[in-house]
Amino acid sequence: MAEKPEDLNLPNAVITRIIKEALPDGVNVSKEARRAISQAASVFVLYATSCANNFALKAKRKTLNAGDVMAAMEEMEFERFLEPLRAALEVYKKGQKGKKEVSEQKRKEKKQADGEHEKNKEDEEGEDEEEQRMEEEPEEGEEEVEN
């Protein structure tokens, strides 16, 4: 998978917006500070992923799940995130449920049309991975392991 270095960075416009919303009005944020925060955010993702993955491996799972991420936050001493994360996840799941009903309907129609199997290889979290494919961006399946 050839990735440009920029792909591991988060979009500057969004980062800037989040920073501005967090700070009191009128605070001037230097370009250098913005870039540094963006890089810090990428490092945060890597650190959180690695931490969460340890929990998954300990439980002998190959798929990272919500519990692993929450455990990682605690491990990293970001307990303050846990409540807002739980609340946000609830809202997200409700939205996904509506989406899933729509996509299941479409999938039923498609199956009848071309009779193909869309069974994925992971034994767990199958539902969620099928939802993944319904994401706006066309992404490759979760089965790939090579990085």
Add this chain to the structure above:
Amino acid sequence: LSGENLAKKTISLPISRVRLIMKSSPDVSSINQDALFLTTKATELFVQHLALSSFNNGCGKETNSLSYSDLAKTAEESETFHFLTDILPKKILARDYLKSLEQMQEEDADF
């Protein structure tokens, strides 16, 4: 559909980009959708937390600004942000660096 729009409003960062970063981590096979969402949301919370902590803790408060040095200071002084010290090193003046280089060379010369 309104539920879906509401869910979209809970995050601003693109999930696909966060997923890319996560997949670049070694030993990660697959990530379930909820975990992906949570990581994205957590990253946003992190950005807010880092920005605000650095601002409150830093030297820019008098001038109502947030600069790189505020971030570097926070990374060094705060336990929770300590993992960032490698990417947010404190900057030193070139002349101070050269001075310390000279000192090190003098010490080596003693051997």
